[in-house]
Amino acid sequence: MSGTSSLLPAGFEALEPFVDRWAIAGTANRAQRRTDSSDAERVAFFDAAREVVGPALAQLDQKPLNQLDDKEKCLMNLMLSFAHVAMAVEVQGAAEARHAQFRQLMQITRTPADVDA
């Protein structure tokens, strides 16, 4: 099926199944979702998103951030969640579960991305 996405810009339909869980505003919220998610959820999102992160950022780079429409904002938030998930899947791997308990101590208080989240 080559239907259009109602949630994401054209060309990124493959990420639509991940919007509900991973298109999240706020860095601390994205980091928390990483911690709250299962291994299978993270791997599925990572496998789908790593194929399109380059084109997605290239497309979003065409506009100033404050002019992104709702679909583009959704894609942006997906890519920002992907940054956290990439750390979990690609770098931490099997150590992610043990690691998550210590990460909870590190409370994210602000990032530039939170300004217009």
Add this chain to the structure above:
Amino acid sequence: MNVQTPAYQAPDDQVEWLGMDPIPAAAYYDPDYFELERKAVFMRSWLVIGHVSEVAEPGSFIRRELEFAKASLLIVNGKDGVIRAFHNVCTHRGTQLVEEAGGKASSFLCPYHMWNFGYDGKLRSAPDFERFHVTKEECSLPKVAVDVCAGLIFVNLDPSPKQGLREYLGSYAEELETLPVAKATTFSEYVYEIDANWKITYDNFQENYHLRFIHPSTGAATISPDNAFGYPVSYGFNGPHRTQQIWSNPAPTITPMQRLAFGKAVGFAMADGLIGGRNDRSYFAVFPSFFILGTPTQHFSHVVYPLSATRSRGVIRIYWVGEDDSASKRFAREYALAMVRDIHSEDVNVIARGQKGLNSGALKHIHFMSMEGLCRHLYLTVNDMVEAYKTECKAAGEVA
């Protein structure tokens, strides 16, 4: 023609002067020793409390709690562009003046009896003031010494600091000014509290001996067969402060998404003119408990505030020059935060375990090897100040 990368040589000879004696363990858990540190070090030293980007506009302020001093501070940018610091306390009956963590205000109004203070700390108005029989001048907010270097706001709780900030920092004042933090307009931040002495906490970030064991994945890029522990290239000392030059791994192991994010980060840092300075690989430790890494793409600082002999709060910031102005820049910054936070999360467990092991007093001494020389320098500096303080008190007939 191939250019051979020179074989790594550890700078053991640069820390020989510090000696190799065992270090008394009590300095890391004993409440009596902590009380001496509190008075001899923290109540008298210049401490990083914030960044000018937090009080960028006239009337903007931040409130900061310094628990070791039982002090709440108000740092304000005045109409004249001067940053001032005050104890956050209404001079009427001592009510905490400002509750918000930060913001912008036209004046500071105590909710109790409506005493109203200006950006300069002066009492502007107070209802029925004639009945107090004191002058408004006598009711100004208590000032705290404050100064700025490289965009970093420092305070000193000594009512008459023995040195100004520039003198305190010595040659590091100029070096810090070369770093991106001096131009930073925003930052990412995360904060932690930990059951560990401030020196145990801080020392973890002064040595690379642990990297390969505690950060086998996140720190993979920092080690190689040539430098199996990722030790630094050199050390330097400047009074109570210290520095190291971080070794550059000629063939770092990085993952595909790290390559993507780092590639973008390097591109933005180059475009912003942040790469190629003399301190791109420098680590500056400003006594007592602040350090900043010069690396433009992961330009993070870390300050450890003592809460008690065995509890501390760490504040980590990644400083950025300019707001996010593209999706790729925002992505690169989000990734940098996730990565640095992951590394620090791996540290906190062993730091807390270090404290648990020492608390019983079973160990009378701990040991620092040569590549933990910065940790040794911190202890020796603190202990010298503690001993000097004891001597000072004795000479004055006071109990230290």
